[in-house]
Amino acid sequence: MAANEEHAVSVGAEAKAANAGHGADGPVGPMETFKYDDAIVRKFMGVTVLWALVAFLVGLIVALELIVPVATTYEVAGFRPFAFLAPLSFLVDTKWLTFGRLRPLHTNAAIFAFAGNAIFAAIYYSTQRLCKARMWSDKLSNLHFWGWQLIIVLAALSLPLGLTQGKEYAELIWPIDLLIALVWAGVFGTNYFMTLRVRRERHMYVALWFYAATIITVAMLHVFNSLALPASLTRSYPVYAGVQDAMIQWWYGHNAVAFFLTTPFLGLMYYFMPKAAGRPVYSYRLSIIHFWSLIFIYIWAGPHHLHYTALPAWASTLGMLFSVMLWMPSWGGGINGLLTLRGAWHKLTDDPILKFFVVGVTFYMMSTFEGPMLSIKSVNALSHYTDWTIAHVHAGALGWNGFLAFGMIYWLLPRLYQTPLFSKKLAEWHFWLATLGILLYIIPIYFGGITQGLMWRAFDQTGTLQYPDFVETVMRLMPFYGIRVIGGTLYFLGTILLAYNLVRTWMKRPKVYDEPVYSAPRLLPFADPAAPAFKTRLPDNIGLGKKGDVLVQHITSVWWHRAWEARPAKLAILSFLAVATASALELIPTFLIRSNVPTIASVQPYTPLELGGRDVYISEGCYNCHSQMIRPIWAETKRYGDYSKPGEFVYDRPFQWGSRRLGPDLAREGGLRSNIWHVLHFENPRQTSPQSIMPAYPHLLKDEIVWEEIDRSVLTHAMLGVPYPKEVRDGLSTQLAQTQAKAIADDIVAAGGPAGLENKQVVALIAYLQRLGTDINKPAPAAPAAATPVASTAP
């Protein structure tokens, strides 16, 4: 190392000489001068830190919500050590702040506000420099900035109000979805690709490929997953139902991880890591193979979120295998990042920026090993619906996304504010606090997840569930959840240090920012370089394989890729083809092959009141804690009843299978408990299950059903092809709903419950819950439908 250091020379003159000697850069025109737009980067960087604070704070709140009901009543020797948390009980009791409404706010803020603005800062800073060009349009840059912040504010307002589409990471209602499509593709995409067009650097660096793939793919995912028919300004129903909705949702959901949290951050890494380390990137050829294999393989992996569900087996297999094959393409980026530090590792000791980058990339490599492992079906059988997934995503989000963003911000601060960083020491403190915070977060949650998974499947010697009471498996998590809050707090404190450092550095900024003027020649159109004339390396006396040998030389010399790098449109189209072809191959069969979803004749559309109840279920975000999917696993059918069949979900728009069980599965909740039980349980779950951590929903007993909304829901579903009889569509739905509501309300009164619930939301929700999973045991209607009965009797 020391020897290298002595021999190290600045690249300066040598590099320019090398470039000058290279003729492939093509013809150039007159010199042009330009300035970079750093004001827009400063804006994006500032809001990145602001939204990071919000996202992490909301995360802390939802983490606290899970322990407050239990912790405040926890007693040791007559003493309540956590009684000081009691003032936080309002979090659990306020309808706008319940876990079901705030958890989507946390995930959306972390992904789209924090990580989103971080990648915009990275892209706006590095693209200009890599293209030797200012962003194509300052107007579009600013429209992008303000448009995106508007989206975030609308999200922060609408989610606590219960306005949601009920699909994970795609919760925002349709008008906001339209705005996202407009700002992302129309404004940001146009600005980015036009900047590539007017660039003054002939070839595009690998970071730019990743940015391009990000913009194209996220646009495609967002548009196709959000296709829905509005029922009102704030409600809509997806054009897909049941199994198909699940498939498209996780195609989207998984690739939000791939193309929002991975590819743009890899681009970020490729620019900022060599800059911060002061070393060349390890391997150009590795960057080519891992870029293409990553984007092509990643897009298939979504179904691994749906193992053992009612998804067809072939789709599940595709999801698993492409995840396994994804291991090396993912690691390619990690290797290229870490090996870039060769000869610079000693810099880590006193450079917090490199510390953030190195630990961030290490978390990336851990997560991208763990991801393929979790997607193996038999591993997934244990991990799915448990906190293992939560630990996994936080290792990725806090470790990889967070640390890369923080490293980048510390690197940018002195450059953008044109003054030294206020305090390197605070940055060091931030690093150590955040690292400890991540460990205290993920390690207990790993333990908790695996513990709960094992408890769910534990049998005693008689073949009976060892923990038949679900809440027992939740209570076991409480100590782990407590430690998580400490970890999250440390991570949050670290971010406060960053915010303080940012503000203090900003306060030292010059009165007027220096805007250096750069110059570079304009690029003139040029022809693709001719293919090199390779000769076979095989001796003359070998007759076969000579053409193959030449082909291998062509491929491995990557001259053809070098040519693509000078053609942004070509590269963008090829990237689009890679992700679109893979998507089509996986999605089209799901929609076209009828045997994927065998119909069950007795499964009928929801009644109008049940549909209204379903809207309440979606609005309250019940799917954040309750799944509606019983897997064909013995322990699971023992606990919840017969496993779910694809045909049971044909009227579910959106599907509500969930991804995490903080409460029991509800797929066969119908008829399980009496109506009065549900009323008491919603009023305060502790009335019926003393240890429950579920929020109380007293407002459901007060808020009125809006009958016209139910009417519109029925009409919208009918337009989407749900077979409601004509008289129902023509206005009978309100009357039907009111009759059913009256019957349930009367039953509640007869059982000694409160009167006057016949027009309250709780009745609609109970109607929906009492319907769940019951159709399969009903006799088929008289119509001579060719049913495929797949029901098996309960054990």
Add this chain to the structure above:
Amino acid sequence: MSTTNQTTTNRSTMAADEIEIPLGPDGKPIDPLTDHEYDGIREYDNPTPGWWWLIFVITIAFSAFYVVFWHASAYGWSIEESWASAQRRDFIRVFGKVGTLEPTEATILESQNNEQFMTIARATFIGNCAACHASDGGGQVGPNLCDDNFKSVRSVEDIYKAITEGAAAGSMPAWNTRLSQNQRVILAAYVATLRGTTPASPKAPEGDVIPPFPKTPPAGATKPEQQRADAR
């Protein structure tokens, strides 16, 4: 670090902008460089590591093998088949020697002698009934099962009937589609044993006082061959 000259870009704060090429003892770069340069960033022309290719190819080969084995060969089985065989194994383990249990007073009472049946029935009770009747049977939304008052039960057979068909106009749901007949028989037996126990917080009595249930027959009183078969 100069902070005085702030009108121009402060180069001194940006030392890391300069990319250095580490040189080997021979004075040449440690690895061959490409001639690419982007905003000062350089790239080595290193090959992709061999172990990277090896693992990548192995994962692809594994995938090919996996698809053929599980989806195109006679050796694979489906998740549903695996579940069905678990169901068969479980039934044989618990009820294999017994066959079908009929919901008669004699069978229900005899089941109370079977320790294994009672363990299973207790788990069934906690998983399905405790939400309304409390885990010790003391009652909550549903009536107390430990006292002598009952609303729709007069005999142990009535317990089976209430479980099977539901009671109290649907407040007590019907369990015939969720629990098998054998499960309902032993559950009725278990519920009958709760009577006379002392729950933690008993609900006030509902319904009428009914005569005591017949006592559990002594083990092996009837059908001794069956009891032997159940013994583990």
